[in-house]
Amino acid sequence: MVKGFYECENRNRELCYGASSPALSDRNRFPTLFRTHPSATVHNPTRIKLMRKFNWYRVAILQEAEEVFISTVEDLESRCMEAGIEIVTRQSFLSDPTDAVRNLRRQDARVVVGLFYVVAARRVLCEIYKQQLYGRSNVWFFIGWYEDDWFVNNLEKEGIECTADQMREAAEGHLTTEALMWNQNLNERTISGMTSEEFRVRLNDALREEGYDIDNKRYPEGYQEAPLAYDAVWSVALAFNKTMNHLHKYGKSLKEFNYNNKEIADDIYSAINSTQFLGISGFVAFSSQGDRIALTQIEQVINGNYVVLGYYDTQADNLTWFDKEVWTGIKVPQDRTIIRKVLRTVSLPLFICMCVISSVGILISISLIIFNIWNGHRRVIQSSHPVCNTIMLFGVIVCLTSVFLLGLDGNFVPPHVYPSVCQARAWSLTIGFTLAYGAMFSKVWRVHRLTTKAKSDPKVRMKKVQPWKLYSMVSGLLVVDFVILLVWQLQDPLQRRIEPFPLENPASLSDDSKIRPELEHCASHHNTVWLGIVYGYKGLILVFGLFLAYETRSLKVKQINDSRYVGMSIYNVVVLCLVTGPIILVIGSQQDASFAFVALAIIFCCFLSMALIFVPKVIEVIRHPRDKAESKYNPDAGVSKEEEERYQKLINENEDLQRLIAQKEEKIKLLKDRLQEKESEKGGVYLAPPILTQGKDTIIVPDFITDAGTSDSAFGGISFYTRSSRASQSDIEFSESYL
Numbered sequence: 001m002v003k004g005f006y007e008c009e010n011r012n013r014e015l016c017y018g019a020s021s022p023a024l025s026d027r028n029r030f031p032t033l034f035r036t037h038p039s040a041t042v043h044n045p046t047r048i049k050l051m052r053k054f055n056w057y058r059v060a061i062l063q064e065a066e067e068v069f070i071s072t073v074e075d076l077e078s079r080c081m082e083a084g085i086e087i088v089t090r091q092s093f094l095s096d097p098t099d100a101v102r103n104l105r106r107q108d109a110r111v112v113v114g115l116f117y118v119v120a121a122r123r124v125l126c127e128i129y130k131q132q133l134y135g136r137s138n139v140w141f142f143i144g145w146y147e148d149d150w151f152v153n154n155l156e157k158e159g160i161e162c163t164a165d166q167m168r169e170a171a172e173g174h175l176t177t178e179a180l181m182w183n184q185n186l187n188e189r190t191i192s193g194m195t196s197e198e199f200r201v202r203l204n205d206a207l208r209e210e211g212y213d214i215d216n217k218r219y220p221e222g223y224q225e226a227p228l229a230y231d232a233v234w235s236v237a238l239a240f241n242k243t244m245n246h247l248h249k250y251g252k253s254l255k256e257f258n259y260n261n262k263e264i265a266d267d268i269y270s271a272i273n274s275t276q277f278l279g280i281s282g283f284v285a286f287s288s289q290g291d292r293i294a295l296t297q298i299e300q301v302i303n304g305n306y307v308v309l310g311y312y313d314t315q316a317d318n319l320t321w322f323d324k325e326v327w328t329g330i331k332v333p334q335d336r337t338i339i340r341k342v343l344r345t346v347s348l349p350l351f352i353c354m355c356v357i358s359s360v361g362i363l364i365s366i367s368l369i370i371f372n373i374w375n376g377h378r379r380v381i382q383s384s385h386p387v388c389n390t391i392m393l394f395g396v397i398v399c400l401t402s403v404f405l406l407g408l409d410g411n412f413v414p415p416h417v418y419p420s421v422c423q424a425r426a427w428s429l430t431i432g433f434t435l436a437y438g439a440m441f442s443k444v445w446r447v448h449r450l451t452t453k454a455k456s457d458p459k460v461r462m463k464k465v466q467p468w469k470l471y472s473m474v475s476g477l478l479v480v481d482f483v484i485l486l487v488w489q490l491q492d493p494l495q496r497r498i499e500p501f502p503l504e505n506p507a508s509l510s511d512d513s514k515i516r517p518e519l520e521h522c523a524s525h526h527n528t529v530w531l532g533i534v535y536g537y538k539g540l541i542l543v544f545g546l547f548l549a550y551e552t553r554s555l556k557v558k559q560i561n562d563s564r565y566v567g568m569s570i571y572n573v574v575v576l577c578l579v580t581g582p583i584i585l586v587i588g589s590q591q592d593a594s595f596a597f598v599a600l601a602i603i604f605c606c607f608l609s610m611a612l613i614f615v616p617k618v619i620e621v622i623r624h625p626r627d628k629a630e631s632k633y634n635p636d637a638g639v640s641k642e643e644e645e646r647y648q649k650l651i652n653e654n655e656d657l658q659r660l661i662a663q664k665e666e667k668i669k670l671l672k673d674r675l676q677e678k679e680s681e682k683g684g685v686y687l688a689p690p691i692l693t694q695g696k697d698t699i700i701v702p703d704f705i706t707d708a709g710t711s712d713s714a715f716g717g718i719s720f721y722t723r724s725s726r727a728s729q730s731d732i733e734f735s736e737s738y739l
Helices: 042-054 065-085 098-106 118-131 164-171 197-208 224-250 262-273 348-374 386-407 418-457 460-464 467-491 529-551 563-586 591-625 641-682
Strands: 015-018 033-035 059-066 087-092 111-115 139-143 177-181 278-279 282-284 297-302 307-312 318-321 339-346 497-500 514-522 698-702 716-723 729-734
Touching: 015 224, 042 065, 042 177, 042 297, 042 307, 042 318, 059 065, 059 418, 065 087, 065 111, 065 514, 087 098, 087 348, 098 118, 098 177, 111 197, 118 139, 197 224, 224 262, 224 278, 224 282, 282 348, 348 386, 386 418, 386 467, 386 591, 386 641, 418 467, 418 563, 418 591, 467 529, 529 641, 563 591
Parallel strands: 015 033, 059 087, 059 111, 111 139, 139 177, 339 514
Antiparallel strands: 177 297, 278 282, 297 307, 307 318, 497 514, 698 716, 716 729
16 A cells, blocks of 8 residues: 655655544645545534534534644634534543533533544543433534444443443434545446445455454454555556656656656646546545545434434535434434523412402492492591591502502513503502501591690690691602602613523423523612612601501590591501511512512501491491481581680680689598598598599590580580590590589
8 A cells, every 4th residue: 555655845745545634734834745535624514514404503522632633623613603603612631531521511512523532432422421411402423433333342441431231322313424435336436447345345355364354343453544545546646647648748757756856746746636536435536735525424323323314515515315313302402401481470360369359449449439428428427537538548449459560460561561560560559558548647647636735735625637737748748759759760760670590390301491480570770779768758657657546546536536447557557568568578589479468468458447447437327327417517617716715615614623623622632631630639530532533644625516515505515534544544524514
């Protein structure tokens, strides 16, 4: 076998049959080299073609640290870049591929191009088995010039820690690309007059004579390159023949060639470069880099054996495909873990249930508004400030409407509409809370003004808190809400923010993908600041309302006959708000739990407030449907001058009576002391009769003047409210005629 011929000073023309390193294609380093063995880079166009065919645009590379493979990888990287294929990672190893294969797993490499010699290939395949990087989710490209049963040979000799069955399992389905070494048309006559099959028979016979066990596939090293070597000789012979014919025209001979004869050297170069013929290895031709132009064969291991899938002609960009490929997972493996984003939404039955309850609450609120207006002439309604109650009911309706908005998510609204839903939630909850709670807060504040302040200033008892002050209080709270919400919306509006969750496995084992749960949230850039402002402002109102409700917990005032129930409603609202706020921050990532908790808190507050304030009124109206005595009573009406004078007269009489009682008590005390002295002198015991005393907690307050009063006088009654140290209240009424 002839390897080549040489000249000095780069005038030698060398033709190789066993060199495949891509570095030999560099014309700057090897300007006159030709080879019948295809370059290792001849596989790269085929690999790119297959990647495009199966839509693999994300690949990894695992290589042995050898110069031939480094050059091949560099060429593959440039071709991948041109084809728009991403190389997710490039791992290399010297002898132990363990860490490199593990890194592939960490990088979620699904399609891997492996470049290494056969000994390293067996170590890599064993590690592939250990790391479970094979099967329906992975595709491996190996070099095609290994022996057909390379993955089960020499396992014990090389210390491979996998059994033959494990190696077969890991090798199943991998692809190989190999430049054709034999003419595929076995009966086609080549330039030598032999067919490729005849050449094979002659070669095997010669090797048998040399002692090789050809029948058991025990071939000598370099057996696969035999056709290439044979065709290399023919290439040299044809080039010499062509050069001789060319020189003969000019009266020259090839015998005149020497190392300094550049003219003949160039003729030989040109002859080799243009040589084309049908050889034992197939059609022989050379590229401008001196590389062999050859078809590439594509094979796949199916049931432990290599099966030809097709051929690829690099020059013509023609892929001949037989559709024989078999995939473990039936379908073509994906080049990456497909992550399907799944939006976590509120459970539909839960949403419907909360909406139904809220709808019932809205209908009840509307019914109570009608009831409030229809029975506005009744004292039981008028004494509770019906306008404040109506405002509260409107707030309840707005709060219950927000339950619908809280449950709206990706199931019902597209992403571009979601920010509007966020704004609607903020406005409805804030305004609804202010209307409902603000109305109750103003009533408790009025009770506090009419009772607790009267202790220190007797004039306050005759001053009436005008209704417009209550309405202005609610309006003031609304103005603060509007300012905060408007600035928030203009400066830092709420947007749709996605909270991702860890990857989850799909329900179906056949689904080669991962699920990325996502949850929608309403948030702004400075969300914490805005929530702090709103929570701080509302928290102050809640705490102050709780304080007022506690201070007036045992007081009864005829001007507001439901003050105790309003206080109880405030307790319930404050407690639920203080509990709900922190819990929502903890369970915010659980869509069903957070929605149910907030919705139930809103519903419970609204229903309980309506029940506490309106159920007694409804019962009273039902029990006394024609109570005409109440028709003229209206606490919100203005007080006439005559009534004010009458009320002032009663106040003065009350003060005179208090002074008179104090004088009488002082006189009784003196008499009692004298009696005790006399009894002590006589040695007897005296039991004093009980007397009425006026303590510091006794307040003598005249009832509000009404036309249907119960007083025996024309001016009305006088009531004594006495508070004991146990905070119990007793009412002792004395009429003016009795006094």
